[in-house]
Amino acid sequence: QVQLVESGGGLVQFGGSLRLSCAASRSIFWFRAMGWYRQAAGKQRELVADITSGGSTHYQDSVKGRFTISRDDAKNTVYLQMNSLKPEDTAVYYCKGSTYEASEYWGQGIQVTVSS
Numbered sequence: 001q002v003q004l005v006e007s008g009g010g011l012v013q014f015g016g017s018l019r020l021s022c023a024a025s026r027s028i029f030w031f032r033a034m035g036w037y038r039q040a041a042g043k044q045r046e047l048v049a050d051i052t053s054g055g056s057t058h059y060q061d062s063v064k065g066r067f068t069i070s071r072d073d074a075k076n077t078v079y080l081q082m083n084s085l086k087p088e089d090t091a092v093y094y095c096k097g098s099t100y101e102a103s104e105y106w107g108q109g110i111q112v113t114v115s116s
Contacts, residue, residue: 002026002105004095009110012085016114020080022095022107028076029053031097036069036080038091038112045094049080063089085114 003025012018020036028034035050049059049069057069068081078095095107 002030002097004097004105004107006093006095006107006110009093009112011113011115014085014087014114014116016085017081017083018085018112020082020093020095020110020112022078022080024076024078024097026076028071028073028078028097030099032100033098034071034078035096035098036078037094037096038089039094039109040088040091043091048093051078082112085112087114087116090114 005023006020008018008020031053033050033052036048037045038048039045047060048063049067051057051069051071059067066084071078090113092109093112094109097105
């Protein structure tokens with residue numbers, strides 16, 4: 001069973017920064033793509049950013065220029081660097097891995113709260 005474990009969340013002030021980490025229990029080369037999603041209270045879960053095994057990245061428009069997704073293959077970890085945070089970024093953030101066989105694995109989620 002593959003596990004994805006998020007860390008790095010917490011409370012930050014408007015304009016601050018956080019770096020989320022997603023550590024996989026096996027090589028992330030096994031995944032076709034890995035992504036960060038978020039779900040705010042009362043809203044649907046949405047894609048924030050993702051990165052393919054080849055390193056191609058994609059971002060939601062609202063986070064372009066503020067968030068950066070990256071991967072460290074040696075550490076089996078994917079990161080989400082979040083800068084210039086806004087209250088509307090407050091949500092539970094989830095890591096997801098998608099395999100070449102169309103299976104999906106999710107982390108347990110981690111809270112990010114941005115105070116105004």
